[in-house]
Amino acid sequence: MxxxxxxxxxxxxxxNNTRYQARAFQLLFRELGLTTNALTLLKRLNGMPATNILKTVFRHPVPEKELKQYADRREFLYRVLYWEKRxxxxxxxxxxxxxxxxxxxxxxxxxxxxxxxxxxxxxxxxxxxxxxxxxxxxxxxxxxxxxxxxxxxxxxxxxxxxxxxxxxxxxxxxxxxxxxxxxxxxxxxxxxxxxxxxxxxxxxxxxxxxxxxxxxxxxxxxxxxxxxxxxxxxxxxx
Missing domain, CATH: 3.40.50.1000 (HAD superfamily/HAD-like)
Incomplete structure (x- = not known):
C-alpha cells in the first residue's frame, strides 16, 4: 500500500470550466467598463482568489469590500453560465x-x-x-x-x-x-x-x-x- x-x-x-470562469469575468468587466481580456488574464493568474485577480485589473486602489462585491457578482454570473454544464x-x-x-x-x-x-x-x-x-x-x-x-x-x-x-x-x-x-x-x-x-x-x-x-x-x-x-x-x- x-x-x-x-x-x-x-x-x-x-x-473543465476555465472558459466559463473567463466568460463570467468578461461579463463583469463589461459591466464595470473594463476592457481587460479575461481569458488571457486567467491563463496568467488562474488559481488566485477572485478578489486578488480583480486587484490587477484596476489602475487605482479598490477597497476590499468593493472587491468582494465584484467577486460575488462574478461568482453569480459563473454559476448561471455553468449551471447546466457541470x-x-x-x-x-x-x-x-x-x-x-x-x-x-x-x-x-x-x-x-x-x-x-x-x-x-x-x-x-x-x-x-x-x-x-x-x-x-x-x-x-x-x-x-x-x-x-x-x-x-x-x-x-x-x-x-x-x-x-x-x-x-x-x-x-x-x-x-x-x-x-x-x-x-x-x-x-x-x-x-x-x-x-x-x-x-x-x-x-x-x-x-x-x-x-x-x-x-x-x-x-x-x-x-x-x-x-x-x-x-x-x-x-x-
Missing part, C-alpha cells in the same frame, strides 16, 4: 476509485469558498472520494502561496515529499513547488510547454493509473524549485 497522497485543485482539474473531467471518477483502492490518500486543495466547492463536488457526487477538503476559508494565503497544499497534506497526515498535486494553473504549479511537492498538470487551459516542470502533462484522467503515478515519482525524485522568473512578477506579492 503506497503511503502517498494525491492533492487535487478543483477548477480546471476536477472540471460535469467531471473525463476519466476522473475511475482514477479516484483506482487511487483509493491502491491506498492513496486523497485531498482537495482549492481557493474556492465552501459554497462553490459544494456547487461542484456535491452536485457531481465527488466528495466521498476525498479524505480532506481544503478551501479558501481554511488558509491564510491562497495560491501562489503554499498554504493550500501544505494544510491539505498536514490534514492528510502525509509529508510533502510524498504528495502529488494535480493542477491546471501556473500559479497552482508554483504553489505545489513552494510546498515541496511534485506536480502533474492538466492541459485544460494551457499548453504543455507553458508549465514549468511537471512530472507529466495530461489532457484528462483517461488512461492514468496509480501505478503510473508511482512510476513518475520514481522517475522524478526531486521537487522542482519555484521559478524565480514567475516569483518576481508583481502579482505574486498580492
Amino acid at each position: 503506497p503511503d502517498y497522497a494525491l492533492i487535487f485543485d478543483m477548477d480546471g482539474v476536477l472540471i 460535469q467531471e473531467t473525463a476519466g476522473l471518477t475511475a482514477f479516484l476509485q483506482a487511487a483509493r483502492a491502491a491506498g492513496f490518500k486523497i485531498g482537495l486543495g482549492t481557493g474556492s469558498p465552501p459554497e462553490t466547492i459544494s456547487y461542484i463536488i456535491d452536485h457531481l457526487d465527488l466528495r466521498r472520494y476525498f479524505d480532506v477538503v481544503i478551501g479558501k476559508e481554511d488558509v491564510d494565503k491562497g495560491k501562489p502561496h503554499a498554504d493550500t497544499f501544505t494544510v491539505t497534506a498536514r490534514k492528510l497526515g502525509v509529508p510533502p515529499e510524498r504528495c502529488v498535486v494535480f493542477e491546471d494553473a501556473l500559479l497552482g504549479e508554483q504553489a505545489a513547488y513552494k510546498a515541496k511537492m511534485r506536480c502533474i498538470t492538466i492541459s485544460s487551459a494551457l499548453k504543455a510547454e507553458q508549465f514549468q516542470a511537471p512530472m507529466q502533462v495530461i489532457p484528462d484522467f483517461r488512461g492514468l493509473t496509480p501505478e503510473r503515478v508511482l512510476e513518475l515519482l520514481a522517475q522524478h525524485p526531486e521537487t522542482p524549485k519555484p521559478s524565480k522568473e514567475l516569483a518576481e512578477r508583481q502579482y505574486m506579492h498580492l
Whole structure:
C-alpha cells in the first residue's frame, strides 16, 4: 500500500470550466467598463482568489469590500453560465476509485469558498472520494502561496515529499513547488510547454493509473524549485 497522497485543485482539474470562469469575468468587466481580456488574464493568474485577480485589473486602489462585491457578482454570473454544464473531467471518477483502492490518500486543495466547492463536488457526487477538503476559508494565503497544499497534506497526515498535486494553473504549479511537492498538470487551459516542470502533462484522467503515478515519482525524485522568473512578477506579492 503506497503511503502517498494525491492533492487535487478543483477548477480546471476536477472540471473543465476555465472558459466559463473567463466568460463570467468578461461579463463583469463589461459591466464595470473594463476592457481587460479575461481569458488571457486567467491563463496568467488562474488559481488566485477572485478578489486578488480583480486587484490587477484596476489602475487605482479598490477597497476590499468593493472587491468582494465584484467577486460575488462574478461568482453569480459563473454559476448561471455553468449551471447546466457541470460535469467531471473525463476519466476522473475511475482514477479516484483506482487511487483509493491502491491506498492513496486523497485531498482537495482549492481557493474556492465552501459554497462553490459544494456547487461542484456535491452536485457531481465527488466528495466521498476525498479524505480532506481544503478551501479558501481554511488558509491564510491562497495560491501562489503554499498554504493550500501544505494544510491539505498536514490534514492528510502525509509529508510533502510524498504528495502529488494535480493542477491546471501556473500559479497552482508554483504553489505545489513552494510546498515541496511534485506536480502533474492538466492541459485544460494551457499548453504543455507553458508549465514549468511537471512530472507529466495530461489532457484528462483517461488512461492514468496509480501505478503510473508511482512510476513518475520514481522517475522524478526531486521537487522542482519555484521559478524565480514567475516569483518576481508583481502579482505574486498580492
